Amino acid sequence: MVDLLDKHKGIMERHARMMQLGVNAMGPVNDKILSPTRAIINGRETILAGTNNYMGMTFEKSCIDEGKKALDEFGTGTTGSRVANGNYAMHKALEAELAKFLNKQHCIVFTTGYQANLGMMSGLAGPRDTIFLDSDSHSSIYDGCTLSGAKLVRFRHNDATDLDKRMTRSEDNEGGKLVVLEGIYSMLGDRAPLKDFVEVKKKHGFQLLVDEAHSFGVLGPHGRGLADESGLEDEADFVVGTFSKSVGSIGGFGAGNHPLFEVLRFAMRPYLFTASSSPSTIATSLQAVKVLAREPERRDRIRANSERLFNGFKALGFEMGCDVVSPVIAVKCKDEVSTIQMWNAILQAGVYVNIALPPGTPNRLCLLRCSVSAAHSFDDIDKIIDVFGQVVKG
Amino acid sequence: MTEQEILTEVCTLLAPFNTNGVTLTAATDIPAELNIDSVGVLDFIMDVEDKFDIEIPMNVVAETHTIGDLVKVVQARIK
Numbered sequence: 001m002v003d004l005l006d007k008h009k010g011i012m013e014r015h016a017r018m019m020q021l022g023v024n025a026m027g028p029v030n031d032k033i034l035s036p037t038r039a040i041i042n043g044r045e046t047i048l049a050g051t052n053n054y055m056g057m058t059f060e061k062s063c064i065d066e067g068k069k070a071l072d073e074f075g076t077g078t079t080g081s082r083v084a085n086g087n088y089a090m091h092k093a094l095e096a097e098l099a100k101f102l103n104k105q106h107c108i109v110f111t112t113g114y115q116a117n118l119g120m121m122s123g124l125a126g127p128r129d130t131i132f133l134d135s136d137s138h139s140s141i142y143d144g145c146t147l148s149g150a151k152l153v154r155f156r157h158n159d160a161t162d163l164d165k166r167m168t169r170s171e172d173n174e175g176g177k178l179v180v181l182e183g184i185y186s187m188l189g190d191r192a193p194l195k196d197f198v199e200v201k202k203k204h205g206f207q208l209l210v211d212e213a214h215s216f217g218v219l220g221p222h223g224r225g226l227a228d229e230s231g232l233e234d235e236a237d238f239v240v241g242t243f244s245k246s247v248g249s250i251g252g253f254g255a256g257n258h259p260l261f262e263v264l265r266f267a268m269r270p271y272l273f274t275a276s277s278s279p280s281t282i283a284t285s286l287q288a289v290k291v292l293a294r295e296p297e298r299r300d301r302i303r304a305n306s307e308r309l310f311n312g313f314k315a316l317g318f319e320m321g322c323d324v325v326s327p328v329i330a331v332k333c334k335d336e337v338s339t340i341q342m343w344n345a346i347l348q349a350g351v352y353v354n355i356a357l358p359p360g361t362p363n364r365l366c367l368l369r370c371s372v373s374a375a376h377s378f379d380d381i382d383k384i385i386d387v388f389g390q391v392v393k394g
Numbered sequence: 395m396t397e398q399e400i401l402t403e404v405c406t407l408l409a410p411f412n413t414n415g416v417t418l419t420a421a422t423d424i425p426a427e428l429n430i431d432s433v434g435v436l437d438f439i440m441d442v443e444d445k446f447d448i449e450i451p452m453n454v455v456a457e458t459h460t461i462g463d464l465v466k467v468v469q470a471r472i473k
Contacts, residue, residue, distance in 0.1 A: 169447070
């Protein structure tokens with residue numbers, strides 16, 4: 001008999017090697033969360049700089065109040081799908097509020113951000129269609145593409161010329177074409193050059209989906225993401241986003257202006273065959289979207305904090321993930337062992353950041369990845385820079 | 395192009411990913427025998443696509459294991 005878990009031996013051995021270094025970088029435990037930027041880890045108060053909590057929304061009082069109220073009035077869970085018993089007025093209200101925020105006619109809410117990409121990819125594309133995806137796409141995009149059964153063509157990261165070339169090779173393909181980009185790429189923090197891709201769109205004709213998971217709430221004059229920042233919102237046929245970053249809860253959405261958009265509710269298995277989000281989660285998300293709309297100053301704060309951290313790291317001579325400032329700020333490191341050791345030393349010094357290793361990173365990079373929050377103070381940012389300066393060697 | 399010529403080209407393209415210096419033959423199982431992760435395989439396939447100016451969708455990659463399998467895919471797709 002073949003043991004089904006045998007195929008994961010390599011992963012187990014790699015994890016064991018990490019544990020031999022005395023570090024469990026894959027499983028630090030937050031014993032207590034004190035604020036959007038502070039936790040108790042290993043009994044020590046720690047600055048959180050790897051949470052994607054971009055707008056510092058997790059302890060927003062009005063969101064917590066709405067969540068508690070929803071728990072009291074609607075209970076702990078919906079126990080059903082949106083197309084059965086799990087469809088509450090608040091789910092519809094959140095979709096309407098998001099559509100307004102995004103300036104789109106339609107919006108569908110999902111239970112997680114991962115499911116939003118699974119649902120949108122598999123609802124939009126089918127076996128006769130082709131999806132062109134950026135090589136640095138998030139796993140949820142890859143998995144959604146696989147679920148769709150579409151032909152999958154991968155193009156070189158952020159390279160519109162490469163997409164053009166691959167589209168030309170595919171021009172005999174039947175069916176529709178979907179191109180998937182991300183507003184901010186989660187590992188290196190770079191943005192898709194949307195204008196260049198729109199030129200390719202005009203040449204070849206395709207439908208474009210932009211995943212604004214890391215850019216929603218952050219980029220653009222209205223906080224809608226990269227398409228908003230680029231002034232190209234009409235070119236993004238579909239937008240995907242998550243609630244687990246700027247919104248500070250959990251869930252996701254897909255949105256668009258297509259007149260048939262609502263039919264996707266009956267075509268997306270990750271929407272149909274799962275329970276809808278709990279009342280308290282929906283209530284906190286709804287309130288958070290309202291706060292994002294009425295407090296644009298949060299975007300100013302995260303911009304200032306991001307610039308401060310980015311420039312601080314540059315001054316230390318680090319090799320950065322990209323040369324554009326965003327709330328995702330990654331430092332390239334030499335190899336896996338030294339990255340694990342430095343990550344641990346940073347944690348011991350009271351700062352939590354993400355460690356990112358292949359194959360979760362592009363080009364087999366080893367990264368120490370920070371995500372900045374609007375809730376960080378300049379003192380926090382300076383402490384992070386100081387700790388990196390002491391620990392990180394190029 | 396002959397099968398042997400394609401094999402030679404494919405092995406040349408695979409060399410930078412063959413970090414353990416495995417001897418490459420048509421029977422070499424790319425993901426199983428080489429120290430290459432899932433993303434590395436896809437990056438290598440992109441190089442193959444560009445070398446031969448063909449499209450090898452990810453769906454096809456999933457069913458391609460050995461270098462010999464890949465050579466057959468390339469040969470079938472060269473115009």
